[in-house]
Amino acid sequence: MSIRIVLVETSHPGNIGAAARAMKNMGLTELVLVNPRYFPHPDATARASGADDLLDNARVTASLADAVADCVLVMGTSGRSRAIPWPSVSVRDAATRALSASRQGNVALVFGPEKNGLSNEDLDRCQLLVSIPTDPEFSSLNLGMAVQVAAYELRAQQSESLPAFESEAPPAAAAAIEHFHAELEALLLDVGFLDPDNPRHLMRRLRRLFARAAPDENEINILNGILNSVARDRRARS
Amino acid sequence: MSIRIVLVETSHPGNIGAAARAMKNMGLTELVLVNPRYFPHPDATARASGADDLLDNARVTASLADAVADCVLVMGTSGRSRAIPWPSVSVRDAATRALSASRQGNVALVFGPEKNGLSNEDLDRCQLLVSIPTDPEFSSLNLGMAVQVAAYELRAQQSESLPAFESEAPPAAAAAIEHFHAELEALLLDVGFLDPDNPRHLMRRLRRLFARAAPDENEINILNGILNSVARDRRARS
The missing domain is CATH 1.10.8.590 (Helicase, Ruva Protein; domain 3)
Structure with a gap:
């Protein structure tokens, strides 16, 4: 059971490398790339600076559905507001839920393309929308930074005690x-x-x-x- | 009263730009640079991507003492272990203290050079050492990422509870x-x-x-x- 980071249609390979380094710093290992624009790429390797193993082991898929098919909890990050409001949690609460659900099965944290974030179709694959608090006047977080914040929250909470999961059966995949x-x-x-x-x-x-x-x-x-x-x-x- | 970010002897100007963007995303505005190796620099401007105003307004000083002279609380980040153990808090607790102290006066969060972190002499200027949790096997955080995590903690605690999912319609009878x-x-x-x-x-x-x-x-x-x-x-x- 693990918590994976899924990057959807990343434009800049440097951001893939930065995300890999941020993950490894916080003890995460499983990176999945959905239709990356350029990968592998020297910019990714350079920014990974030592987290090359995560890049080497990264799985590349053609769709978000493939990337998360075996997951019991899929959460998508988004800065955009949506036509219809989606169940939404702070990144801190998202980390709590991810750690709890990862005792039942695999969990995915999904990050959209740099420019526009996740499409509504990809958001449909997510049970929860994760929001990172920002200044509303300047809210566009760099992709690597967003991964860093989420990975940090997971690390920071890993040692804290978590509430027990109450369902009789494992969550649906x-x-x-x-x-x-x-x-x-x-x-x-x-x-x-x-x-x-x-x-x-x-x-x-x-x-x-x-x-x-x-x-x-x-x-x-x-x-x-x-x-x-x-x-x-x-x-x-x- | 404000919380400022102080970067000491930064080698890579790109990291200064990344730090400025991370700060502005989280609503921080005051950047102080102690002996930056290159500044101003096009790499800083490029990575700031829209946070140029923080770079334009950044104060450059010749020593850490000058940078924090008016502060009521100075906290230094460090990944290195020290010859003498220093009073140390997690970045989460540091943010709580910073927000509390900023009601009394100015607060500084200090980040050392990329390669070796803060010198013992600079650490002497800090009342507390701030540690960001990382995987001990791969603990060297990028400077911009470290600023991002600290700025995020400040923001998250400032706006503690995000609005919960709000339904468009009244609950069903x-x-x-x-x-x-x-x-x-x-x-x-x-x-x-x-x-x-x-x-x-x-x-x-x-x-x-x-x-x-x-x-x-x-x-x-x-x-x-x-x-x-x-x-x-x-x-x-x-």
Whole structure:
């Protein structure tokens, strides 16, 4: 069980290196890169200054879904405000949750591209949005710095005592939750509740609702079972 | 009264720029440079990316004593262990003390040269030594990153509680939630997912899940709308 750092579509390889050094300073080892613009790259190696092993072992994936498929908790950092508000925690609370959840399974902390941050589609893959406190007048944090702050919080809290996790079952993996949302969307289209020409954030609102509930493995199996039963019933009647 | 950042004999001007940006992100404005090797410098300006005003206003002094003469609290950061143990606090506790003391007078947080950190002579000017937690196997933090972590702690403690997730709509009334659960149960019986002879706490599990999500008025309307659409679709097919 580990806490991984996921960098999505990073433009500047120097930031990848700075992130690797920041991680290693704080005892984190698992770096995943989603579609990096340039990697490997000499700027990454230079800024890593000694954390080259993290770069050598970094996994490169084509999508955020691949990067977090086995994770029980996925949290995305964002400075932008969103069309619909997302469940959001401070980076300090995020570190507490990450350390607690990492006793159940893998955890991902996701950082978006330098310029615009995570897209809404990538944010949909995150159960929680992490916000780093900044001066609202000058709030754009360098990517490496953002990784440093998050990694520091994890390190600082590692020795502190943590509340026990109360669920009976392990938290659902991201892939199971994605499967549920895909099946739910298909059903809502079939029964005419979701209008593809006028989706009005419906699926995002539902994602947000279920993200707050944070279903465990049993619960996501129940939800998927319900969708299967409804689909089977529809087929039997057609 | 303010909290200033003092950089002593910085070798790489890029680190001065990174420190300025980190400060400005966290709402700090006062930068003092003791004998910088190169300053002003294009690398400093480039890395400051928008925090040029802090560089323009930076005071340059010939000694640490000059830089902190008017301060009521001076704290020095150091990764090195010292010949004589020095009174030492974590960066989190240092931020608490700095914020408290800044109501009485000026406070300085002092960062030494990249290579060796503060000299013992400069450390003598500090009342407290600040330590940033790191992995002992790889403990050398980049100077800009160290400033970022300290500035972040100051900011985080200043704005202690971030606004929690704020719903757009009022919470759903209990009657609306009951209606949803009744309709959901009816559907689960109809499609054969809920076996009345062996209910196995299914409805209770679902209640618990939705209770955690605490749906608001809009969300319960969406959930009820989904159940209505599925029911209508079933009727149309029978």
